[in-house]
Amino acid sequence: MNQAPLVLVDGSSYLYRAFHALPPLTTSTGKPTGAVKGVLNMLLSLRRQYPQSPFAVVFDAKGKTFRDELFAHYKSHRPPMPDDLRAQVEPLHASIRALGLPLLCVDGVEADDVIGTLARQCAGAGRDVVISTGDKDMAQLVCPHVTLVNTMTGSVYDIEGVKTRFGVGPELIIDFLALMGDKVDNIPGVPGVGEKTACGLLTGINGGLQGIYANLDQVAGLSIRGAKSLAAKLEEHRDAAFLSYELATIKLDVPLDIEIDALLPEAPHREALIALYRELEFKAWLDELLREAAASQDDSDGESIQAQAQYTTILEPVDFAAWLEKLKAATLFAVDTETTSIDAQRAELVGVSFAVTENEAAYVPLTHRYMGAPEQLDLDTVLAALKPLLEDPQKTKICQHGKYDMNVLIRYGIELRGQAYDTMLESYVLDATATRHDMDSLALKYLGRGTIRFEDIAGKGAKQLTFDQIAIEQAGPYAAEDADITLRLHRTLWERLEAIPSLAKVLTDIEMPLVPVLARIERNGALVDAELLGVQSRELGEKLIELEKEAHAIAGQEFNLGSPKQLGAILYEKLGCPVLSKTAGGQPSTAESVLADLAEQDYPLPKVIMQHRTLSKLKGTYTDKLPQQINPRTGRIHTSYHQAVTATGRLSSSDPNLQNIPIRTAEGRRIRQAFIAPEGYRLLAADYSQIELRIMAHLARDESLLHAFQNDLDIHRATAAEIMGVPLEEVSNEQRRRAKAINFGLIYGMSAFGLAKQIGVGRPEAQAYIDRYFARYPGVLAYMERTRAQAAEQGYVETLFGRRLYLPEIQSKNGNLRKAAERTAINAPMQGTAADIIKRAMVAVDHWLQDSGLDARIILQVHDELVLEVHEQHVEEVREKLAPLMSQAADLAVPLLVETGIGNNWDEAH
Template sequence: MSQAPLVLVDGSSYLYRAFHALPPLTTSKGLPTGAVKGVLNMLKSLRKQYPNSPFAVVFDAKGGTFRDEMYAEYKANRPSMPDDMRLQIEPLHQSVIALGFPLLCVEGVEADDVIGTLARSSAAANRPVVISTGDKDMAQLVDGHITLVNTMTGSAMDIEGVKEKFGVAPEQIIDYLALMGDSSDNIPGVPGIGPKTASGLLVGVNGGLKELYEQLDIVPTLPIRGAKTLPAKLEEHKEMAFLSYQLATIKIDVPLDVGLEDLHLIEPDREKLLELYTLLEFKSWYEEIQRDAKRVELKAVAEAAPVASAVVEAVEAVASVPAEPVYETILDQARFDVWLKKLNEAKLFAFDTETTGIDAQQAQLVGVSFAVQANEAAYIPLTHSYIGVPEQLDRDTVLLALKPLLEDPQKLKVGQHAKFDMNILANCAIGGDPACGITVRGIAFDTMLESYVLNSTATRHDMDSLAKMYLDHDTVSFQDIAGKGAKQLTFDQIPLEQAGPYAAEDADVTLRLHQALYEQLTALPSLASVLTDIEMPLVPVLARIERQGALVDAELLGVQSIELGNKMVALEREAFEIAGEEFNLGSPKQLGAILYEKLGLPVLKKTGKGQASTAEEVLAKLAEDDYPLPKVLMQYRSMSKLKSTYTDRLPEQINPRTGRIHTSYHQAVAATGRLSSSDPNLQNIPVRTAEGRRIRQAFVAPKGYKLLAADYSQIELRIMAHLSKDEGLLNAFRDNLDVHTATAAEVFKVELDEVTSDQRRSAKAINFGLIYGMGAQKLGKDIGVDTKTAKAYIDVYFARYPGVREYMERTRAQASDQGYVETLFGRRLYLPDIHSNRPQERAGAERTAINAPMQGTAADIIKKAMVKVDDWLTASGLDAKVILQVHDELVLEVREDLVAEVSEKIREHMSGAAKLDVPLLVEVGVGNNWDEAH
């Protein structure tokens, strides 16, 4: 049997990362606890994963280290530790020790050095080592015995993993860091050398820093951008490079008072943990310890007196909250009646449906599950149909009994992705009548949305991911019981022995997730408001839009497919002419040979295997540089995508029951709060090309109706005006000026009536480009000027609109300080890369920080507008329905004689969805198809 590895945990790294990446959590007395909970969750997970391993959890000690003496500026640029993080250090240390983990803090060195020393000494004794860290510096320790794991992301890195991630071997990582520096630790490196150049240099000389400086003469010949200027740069900063090497080197010879034999796990100190969990208000963990203690007590009593009445009383005392899950599959009326009574008496219950598929408009209901308290749930199978299936309760009888309960808005319910269950039950056709379904009301909570609102970027928001992250629970996966691939069973074919516990677990975990997540949300009232005032009211609205669907002209799409196919053939011929030979346009290998070997185009990017890339972003860049073949290829790919995704696919997606297309809207995908859609994805139909607009022509109104498109005009710029309080922007919108013309007049120093169409186009690029973080180089390309001119335009823009620059600087600072930004309504977007030591990642996070409050606020406004419009349509009873939502636009199907009335009311409700310092302008168009309505 292989030896259990030594597990070394970089506690300081995880504390820092948990603080910035996870949602803040505070006690009722204001004590911050989120980072403590995040790190302890991770440690508990590691203990389960490595039950027989020795452990050490290592933290930085207070005070300076030998590196501060070596270089006074070491870590000097780091902001001081936030008070909310500092307050969590001591309770975290105490909790780690109480859980039974050895904890190490060694003065004068960093946690990395302690870990490095333990790792190397263990590896020297041929014992495997797992270092749990998120710090890339540790990659220098990786060897045949030492592996890195990032427990927060689940990723692992061995020797090959280091090479793949950094482009160099583990033994070159110190040299790599010495060249590129590390901004988070203020290790200087060589100015102007980034990750790609550093790895290129080390690979090119096949060695480290010493070998590089011995072979500076070959550097200009290496395939590295700017290689000719590198020798002088390296020579100039040689002393700093070698100092950086020393700073980046992890010590592996720290004198320690402990050895491997001292690093064993011990039994948790339950009394101390109860004291700490009371202080930190970790209610579920506190209750878990109490239940464990009660079970131990019961076992002891039972062993002493197996039939004693005390045992019976004790068992009854804990029976109300089962320590282990108790799941029931209901097959008789008496048990169903018991559960129906439980559900009617519950203040809140979780429910879930099991179905034959994942298309909510076509899947059939197989069964329903419920939970009224943690660890106790039931599944009611209705239509399982395999050979030998036990007799089930009558489907329609059960649904008719559940219908009043599920339709009662006062009976509060919680689901996981409840919109799907709502649509399934609405389409369940009781008694075979399509009009007789269950209109679920009273969905008070949705755990998918609770997680999403709490932190949209912390994890995926499916049940399995949430259970692992927030409950440290591994759920039974669908593949575990249904199999994989072509032989995968539908749920009605799965035996009840497996289906029952699986389905009941869904309801149980949903309830337990709600208890865990809502506790965190209530500690942050602004986020709780986003959930209850924006996201939850939208769920039934989206469910109705999905069920309504949109009418499409399949015949017109067929004609468009033929036309796109003809254009693709013509483009293919043009590509052959440019290349001078025929080749497979879809083959990266053949395309690479034509582009780079035959035509000699510059290689902008390589694949992980070192091949010249033919990815879309590379072709787009080459096309921008006026290379003819990449231009043709981009056109060809665009036509191909339209054909395969829309004109060929849309007719296949028409629902045979309704004759319409039913897209699915997703509330918990885009980090900023925007909705996305799939099957089909309506967000990505291009509107800047004639071919894209023609696809919109296939979305048509039925006879006697019109399509009405209502679109917010320049909403993100209006939000920018509101957030920045810039008087120039505010006045332009208040005076109902064309903001692009107004900007053009300011930037080009002309009167409003003298602005040309080209100047307005350039101003539009500036207005939108800056809020998306566009730099001078990209702006120059977009508007056809050199970088210097573009920068001058940007400087003039900020001089005319100083409030915008102040907003951007303020937002960057806030993001860096608190790790997140907020929308006008309190939605948060966490930015895990805002403190990245990779300049490119950090710059990307800063751009996101600037744009997210605008994009997120726009998303919040359209969601609030959808709820207002739906409320009005429901109350009015008018023959008008929302059929699509795309970006900042709502599309309605309206009876012809009601168009004027609905247009007026839509403008009113959408423009009144939020109160800004500038008016919200809504443009309404009407037509026989979606394109015509613009």
């Protein structure tokens, strides 16, 4: 009977390789985890391939080995283990043991020796062995029963594979290593002997290392480069070669009290794994484990978690009446809608769920439409009964992403009020960088619970069902769980927020009041001129064809401008452009930054390619797509604003993304011209002027900056005068341009190298500008140093309103990661405070508009700008009130200047 092969994993080799090969990964608290995840991925893959096999993961033990006694300098060139890697060793060992996999560390020898001994024992007994490693030294162990696999590269080495890879068979690998040495392990070898020379010696003279040294007179006659002088070199380093042979030889006789069959893996220790995966924030694996735990609990208890939680699906009027009374009596309840689409402007209501106490929730199906669907309560009757409750501002409600529910319900005549809490926003305010803020992720993170996912009941891909097509028997527990989990999450998250009053205020004073405002802006939508966009698309298409012809003319042949491979061949092989950067795969890069550098060096093709990419993106993202995004019901475009995406608190938008329309090019500005005012209305745009620099002045309290803003000076001209030593009135436009680059560059942590590149001067001159800036604005330098120190001490920075941005990399031993975190620490309070200010302004402006009764509404928010649609009769009245309202959104040491403009389209108003 064939036995399953023994699988031996070189854990030490893979730990290092995973650490250096994979991108750094950290938890929300900054704990490095990338190497752990990489090795565990490999182990899980191996276990799936060899499910019946004995299995051992072997690591080097701490301390010296016999090789250190043979050669004092063995591995002495290796730098000490990086701190970020050292921190991952213990969690990895604990995870391997929790997976039920045998883990071996033997004092006095290396992992290779333990693997070699076990492999020899098994092979001697006629049993196959698979060694998983990335270490070439292990090739000496290959024999008819031993194979090497490298799961990181997919390589497999049997005897023929070793011969193909190294040019010699496994029986000569030690000799091969002895001759060429190993720089990594500091095995000396013979200087000047590389792979080709070692292979030539071993194939030209029989008998391995001993044979070569017994026949040095034959070396000169070999067809090897430098053969004539090689014999003398070999003789000179004879002792080193034989020492290297000993160092490279894997021990095959380590005393091991291990039975092979005792290496069969145990069942995973689920609770230990759950604790580890939660600590390491391996969310997908944690989700899978929790689902397995739930399933096993269902099997053992004979009833589902949902049944235990008393989830009810309401199909009878009497049951709905009973739940209605519960909701009326409750001081707080969770509410959630189920619909046919994630687009709130197009979604149809399918059902509503509620939770009042933990473990108890109900789903009211209303419009499930599938063959055999049971009779459901009447939609209008249910909504009429719920309307007073849902619109009562005194009835406290909790939602998860409540803006969506607001926009769905308003189309059914219900204006959701009293939404005091939103679990998505509670999580976001608590830690914007920690996790995704969807309900499934939050349930895993804060409740340690896997939830029913939409894909579990609706399927995936093109055949995915809409909610109204899902059987009520499946839909009920899913929807009820949503409400129950929302209630549970709120209690957990709000308790944590209350412990940090400044964060609780960010939620209650900024984020929650903004929810109905954003919902209203999304419903308002913006009118766009589809015909104008069509004209622009055609013109862009014509320009793209011209640019393509120009690129082909420069290249001297036709090629696909969108193909990095073809473009790379033209740039680097045919045109001889210098290779400035390479991809991860080792190919010359054609990335935007590389093309920009080449264009600066006056290579014409990169400049044309960049223009083509810019116009192609404008066409594909905006002029072609915007007309398709017009809502047929309203005739307008309704972007979605997202509060819980960016780390700094800034809003983002999607479908369409209005934040990324370029305004520095004529083509980009023309897209804004397609956002138009309806007949009888005008667009009014209000934009904070240099808000981040003003916040910098407030935070730094630098006298020169404060003076410039308090006296309404041109800040860039004032800065130029300060650092270039010229009178304010004599500052040239070029000097102002350079000062502007310095002002904004320092906010974003720009280096002298970056500044030099931006303003076209040498690095020493750029550094001199920076030095003079800090000499003239010492308060700014003090702020930066103070902020770096505070961030390092407490692990986060704050906005003026108490919003926190955690910086897990601020203590990293990796200098690049730490410096990036320091740059973020300096910029985040400014960018975050600007975000808080525009949000406060939106709330204030919206409240005033609602109370004023004027025919005006906010239709867009982009960066530091609000765009309103205002009836012609009210334009001046709104304009006079708007700027002061926005200026009062924060009390700074310098004025908050708001600039306004009016036009028939967005570009005119801006």
